Amino acid sequence: MKTRLVILVILLFAPVGKLAASNPTAEAQVREALTVFLRAFDNLDWPAFRACFGPNPTMFHPAAPNTRRVETKEQFEEAWKGVFERIRRTSGRETAPYMALEPKDLRIEFLSSDVALVTFHIRSEAEIDRRTIIFKRYGEAWKIVHIHASNLRTP
Numbered sequence: 001m002k003t004r005l006v007i008l009v010i011l012l013f014a015p016v017g018k019l020a021a022s023n024p025t026a027e028a029q030v031r032e033a034l035t036v037f038l039r040a041f042d043n044l045d046w047p048a049f050r051a052c053f054g055p056n057p058t059m060f061h062p063a064a065p066n067t068r069r070v071e072t073k074e075q076f077e078e079a080w081k082g083v084f085e086r087i088r089r090t091s092g093r094e095t096a097p098y099m100a101l102e103p104k105d106l107r108i109e110f111l112s113s114d115v116a117l118v119t120f121h122i123r124s125e126a127e128i129d130r131r132t133i134i135f136k137r138y139g140e141a142w143k144i145v146h147i148h149a150s151n152l153r154t155p
Contacts, residue, residue, distance in 0.1 A: 023110075026110065026113070026116070030118065030142050033052065033142035033143070034106075034118060034135075036052060037049070037144065041101060042098065042100060043098065044087060046084065052143065053076075053145075054144065054145045056073070057144055057145055057147070058146045058147075059079065059146065059147045059148070061079055061083075061149055062151045063083075063151075103131070104122065104123055105119075105120055105121050106118070107119045107120065113137075114136060114137040115136050116136075118133045118134075118135060119133075125154070127151045127153050127154055128151070128154060129150075129151045130150045131147065132146075132148040132149075133148075
């Protein structure tokens with residue numbers, strides 16, 4: 001009886017992230033989902049970009065006017081379409097890709113077999129952009145359910 005109890009306690013408190021991370025297929029799928037998202041964002045391809053998200057995504061955006069948590073579909077689309085317009089206007093490019101996002105210090109941690117926490121930086125001369133993205137599995141597809149973005153100016 002004691003042995004069963006000890007095994008049960010160990011299983012209950014085993015680090016789920018480490019167990020899920022041992023699944024190379026899931027990690028490859030999350031990496032691919034991130035790559036598709038970044039490519040769609042680089043190209044400002046709204047249909048492909050929107051398809052990267054789950055049905056009710058939320059976001060903390062680092063720049064005005066999106067300084068509150070974006071919670072509804074309408075807020076989400078308004079916030080991102082404004083970002084797309086700003087990038088298109090200020091990129092100096094007439095065609096895609098409008099950016100070249102390269103994640104640095106990429107880390108993928110599985111919180112469960114269906115939820116992955118992805119963190120990385122995007123560095124430029126002016127700032128370090130920090131990103132935290134939560135992916136959730138919907139069937140065979142990994143979709144973004146939350147993004148937390150913050151930017152730090154470099155001295």
